[in-house]
Amino acid sequence: MLAAYRPAELVGVSCVAAGADALFAEAVVEVGGRLVLVIPSRDYRARKVGPEQFRQFDRLVESAHEVVTMPRERADREAYEAAGKELLRRADRLVAVWDGSPPNGRGGTACVVRQAREAGLPVDVVWPEGAARRG
Template identity: 65%
Template sequence: MTTIAVTGHMDLTEDSVPLVRNALDVLLKQYADHGELVGVSCIAKGADSLFAEAVLAAGGRLSVVIPSQDYRQNKVKPDHAALFDRLVQAAEEVLVLPHETANRHAYEAANAELIERADRLVAVWNGDPPSGKGGGTADTVLEAQAAGIPVDVVWPDGAARVD
């Protein structure tokens, strides 16, 4: 069994979505073909949800980590709500962290949970350094590397973030 967690940008351009999804499908197929695949995701808009969909499409099991008690109500925008709810329903496990509100501490705790569970980390990441706010994609990559977890960076040619 291979457990792969994800971190990545939420603000992918519309044109980037199919590029990233295809790259995730190709990457995850090799793990699904060699045994049981478990994907761990916070299922936020963008990279997290694309990864979760790719895990399910590859025949893997999905484990969801929700950063806070109020996350669905206060952080999931209407344009992402249906997909978020569908992924929660498809998940084999849903862990809601005890934080009351979605904030930097909740996101950092969620990232720590991802890293603790992961054999590998997939980072849908353009390579930019940490922003200094904490809890972002680059921070999670650095934490995984410090913990000795291999990181697969997915950033296909043509991928971009919304300005």
């Protein structure tokens, strides 16, 4: 419910992965909030952003109030884990689009949700009834 916040108060922090992360980032910009992007690694765009997502990714980077690129060369589980920790360090609340599945390694949504809960950060999990993961 981003519209419930006054834009001057809304700061959205996103790792801008394709899907829910990018949609959230776009919604923050659309309502006039400040966007902070946490990019997991120096090679993230080249290795993990598909050609069909370049325009969206680049537009969000240009729209961001701040872009933090983690000091990692390669986009891997360690880079995602570091980005998740940085995202939580900057957050007052975590909104996670997550199906509740257990972790499948370090740095995924399940790990970030667990870390947020352990830190006492409020967590809102969004997973609409009938939703399913792709692939």
